[in-house]
Amino acid sequence: MLDQTNPSPAHLQQGVQSAIGEIEQIIVGKPQQVRLAVCCLLSGGHCLIEDLPGVGKTTLAHTIAKVFNLEFNRIQFTSDLLPADILGVSIFDPQSQTFNFHPGPIFTNCVLADELNRATPKTQSALLEAMEEHQITVEGQTRYLDDPFFVIGTQNPLDQAGTFPLPESQLDRFMMKINLGYPDAKAERLLLAGESRKDLLQQVKAVMDLDTVINLQQAIQKIHVSDALLDYVQSLITATRDNSRFVFGLSPRAALSLLKAARSWAFMQGRDFVEPADIKAVFTAISCHRLMAHEQHSKNVEDLVEEILHSTAIP
Amino acid sequence: MQNNLPIDRIAEETADRTSIVAVSLSFLVAMLPHFFNLPFWITGFTLFALMWRGAQSRGWLWAIPRWILVPLVLAGGISVFAEYWTIVGREPGLALLTVMTSFKFLESKTHRDILILVFLCYFLLATHFLFGQTLYIAAYMFGALIFITTTLITINQREENIALSERLKIASRLIGLSVPIMLILFLLVPRIPGPIWGITQEQRGGVTGLSETMSPGEISNLITSNEVAFRVTFDGTVPRQDQLYWRGPVMANFTGRTWLQHKHTELKNLNVGQTGQLVQYTITLEPNGKNWLFGLDIPTGIIEDSYMNNEYQLTSDKAVNDLKRYTLSSTLTYQLELEESLDYLLLTSEYPENSNPETLALGQRWAREYNSDTEIVNAALSMFRNQEYIYTLQPPVLGRHSSDEFLFSTRRGFCEHYASSFTLLMRAAGIPARIVTGYQGGEYNQVGNYLIVRQSDAHAWSEVWLEDQGWVRIDPTAAVSPDRIEIGLDQALNEGLSSFKIANRNPLIGKILYSWDNLQHSWNRWVLNYDQQKQMRFLSNLGLGIRTWGDMVIALVIGLVLITGSYWLISWYRDLPERPADYEIIINRLLKKLExxxxxxxxxxxxxxxxxxxxKEQGYQDEDLEKIFTVYNxxxxxxxxxxxNVIKRFRQLSQEWRLKQTT
Structure with missing residues (x-):
C-alpha cells in the first residue's frame, strides 16, 4: 500500500496504475469508464453515471472507494428523502440538556447518490450545494466535509414517472458523466462464469491511503498546460457556444473542469504535461451532460460533441 | 509616482534620493579628470556642494534658502574672475561652469533640475577634449558616457525598477547604436584647418621636451621621462641606431655656463652636399609647444608652413600645439655649408674669456701642438676615450666654471657635459663649433613597424666646422668607453634609455606594450590627424565623388538618413509577428513528406x-515516427x-525518417 507522506511523482503514478488494475479486476470490459471515473476522483470532481439498473454502477462506486481507501456511504434517493436525511440533524439529548448534531451520510469520503432524480428538488440541491462547497450549513453552523470528497451520482434514464430530472444548471456541478452500458459478450461471459462480484469486492485491497489521494490531487494541479493548449481549450468551448444546434454552450466552470480533467488524464498517461490527446480524451465525458441539443435536430448530443472534436483544429 | 502623469507634472515632482545620488556620481565621473586642471578651491567647493546635497536628501541638512544662494552664486562668479582675471577661455570657462553646476546642485529640487544636471554632465564631459585628445581620454569619456546615460535612465524610470545591470545594458546599447552616427559625423563634417576654438599656445601647458637653452643637468632631467616625442615610419629599412640623430635646436651662443640659441635667419637655399642615399620617413610629432620640427640629420627639404633656418634646424611657422604629421627625406652622409659665412664662423668661435680658464688653456695648447683641426678633434675624443671619464645620469653639481670642473676634477657627466666641454675646447682651439640638441636613436616597434622616439632619447652633441668638410657631427659622448657607463644605470633610469626598454622585457609583455603603443600611434594617425587634407584625400579615395563641402553635407545627410532608416527597419522587423519556431518548420516538413x-x-x-x-494503413508499427511525434509533443x-540540442535531435530524427514501402 502506498502510504508515504510525500511520495515521488513516479510512485504516485505507479499507485494510480495499480489502483486502476485493481478496479478492472471487478469492472470487466470497461477500461475507458474506469479511467474516467478515476480521473474524476483525482481531479477533485464528482461523477454522474447515467445508465440502466444492473450494469454495475454501484459496484464501480464501491470498488473505487475500496481501492482508494475511501470511507463509503450510499444514499438511496426517494421522493420522501429530506435534506436532513443527507446532511444530518441535531437531536435533543435529555441527559445533557443540549442539542447534539448527528452527522448525516454525507460526512464521508465517497458518497453514492443512487437515483438522484427520484428526490425532490429541495433534497437534490442540498446534496449539490454540499458537492460544490465542500461544506454544509445546518442550523446556522458551518461544518466541513471530509477531504477527499467524491460523489458518484446515478440517474435512471428510463422510468421517468414521478421523477425530478436534474436541470442542466445543476448537472454542471458534476465534472463528468459516464455511460457504462452493457458489457460486451466476452466480459459478460466472464461475469457469468466467475465469482459473484460481491465476494470479489471483499477481496479488493486498498492501494493507497487518504493522504496519498490528497497528495495526488495536489500534484496533478501542477501539471503543465502550454499556451497552445489553452488556445485549444478555448476554441473547443467557443465551438460549443457558436454552434446553433445547442441550446447553450459550455460554461467557464466546464472549461475549468476540462483543464483539470485533462491534467489528471495526462498524469495517468505518465506525463507531466498535457497533450491535445488528453483534452480530446476527456472532452466528451465533460461536455455531454452540460449541453442540450435543440429538439428539431435529429442528432443526439454525443454526436454533436464528436463533430466539434472533429472540426476543431489542434494548434 | 504614477506613470500616467502629464510630462510637465512629472518635471515638477520632487526628485527622489536615488536620482540625486545617481546624478551626483555622474557629475563626479564627468569631472574627475578635470580636478587636475582646476584650482583646488573649486574642487573643494564642488565636493562640498555634492555632500551637502546628499546630506540634504537624507534629511540631515536643510536646503540652503534662495536669499543665501543668490549672493553666493555672485561671489562664486567673482571668485572665478579673481582667479583668472577673465571668464573667457578654456580654464576660466570650465571653472565657471563647474562652480555654477555645483550651485545648481545646491538649488536642485525637482525632477526638472535633475534633468538639467544630467545634461550639464554631458556637456562637461565633452570639455575634456579641450585638454587632451589621447586614447586614454577617449576611452574614459566612452565609459563616462555610458555611466551618465545609465543615470539618465535611472532618474527617468518610474515604477519599472529596472535592474542596474539591465540599465547599464540599455545605456551601452544606446551608446553603441550612436557609434555609426558618430563615425559618419567624424568622417563627413567638413574640417576647418587650425586648432578648435582658437586655443592658443599659452593655454597648453605642461609639455615636456627639449628646452631653448642647455646647461648641465637639463637633459638628464628629461631622460627619466617615458613620454613619446615622436613616432617615425620609414619607407624601407630603418637606418642603424648610430645613424639616428634627430636634429633639433642648435645652440651657438655660450655664456660660460649656458648654451643659447643664436638669433637665426631663414635659409634661402639648402646647401647640403648630398652624397649618400636618401632616407624617406614620416614623423608623427607630439605637441612640443615650440616651433621645432625634428628631422633625421640632415633633412633635404622642408614641409608646408615651415622653413629651414641657417643652422639647418627645420622650423615651423607656428608652434606645434597639436599632433603634427609630416613626411621628410634626409641624407645620412652629407657636406654641410662648405661656404659658411664668415660672420657665423666668427660667432661660433667665440667664448667668454673669464670663465673656464683651464679648458681654454687646454684648447689653446692643442691649437699650438697640432697641425690640423682633425688632429685636435681626435685629441679631444681620445682624451674622453682613454682617461677615466664616466658616463652617468647623476653627475655632481657643478659650479661657475662648469667645464673646468667636469674635465679636470669630477669627470662624471651626461651628454650635455661632454658636448658642452667638447664644443668649448674646440672653440678655444680655434675651430668653429656649436651644440646640437635633439634625440638619438629610437625604439623599433615591430608590431606597427615604426620607431618610437621618447623624451628619454634626448641627446646633445657637437658640430665642428672643418675647412674641407663643412659642419661635421661629433658626438663626444659616444667616445666614452662603453665599459665606463655606470653600472646600475638602467635601475637609475627606471624607464630609461631606449635600449633598456620594451624590447628587453618579457616577450609577451613587450608585445602587449608594443601593441598598445601601436594603437596609440594609429589613433594619432587616423583620428587626431584627420584634418582637412586627409579628409579630402580619404573621401576622394572612397570614389563616391565627394569633392566639395557641398558634397560632404549631402553625403552626411544621406549617411544619417541611411543609419537611422536602418535602425527603424530593424525595429520594424523585430515587431513583426514571430516566425514559426524551428520545430514547427521541421514537423511541417515531415507532414508534407507524409502528405x-x-x-x-x-x-x-x-x-x-x-x-x-x-x-493501420501501412500495416506495421512505426516506432521511429512515434518517437518523432513524442519528441515534438x-x-x-x-x-x-x-x-x-533537443530541437537539433528532433531535426535529425525527422530528416532521417522514411516511410517504409509496404508490399
Missing part, C-alpha cells in the same frame, strides 16, 4: 491519432524542452 505518400493529417487530429491511422507542450 506526398498519401497521408494527410486532419487539423483536428493529434499526432498519435494520425500515427494510429498511418500504422514534448518540445511543443512540455516545459523546458525548447532547447537547442
Amino acid at each position: 506526398r505518400s498519401g497521408y494527410q493529417r486532419k487539423p483536428s487530429e493529434y499526432l498519435h491519432e494520425f500515427l494510429v491511422r498511418i500504422e 514534448k518540445i511543443k507542450y512540455a516545459r523546458g524542452y525548447q532547447r537547442e
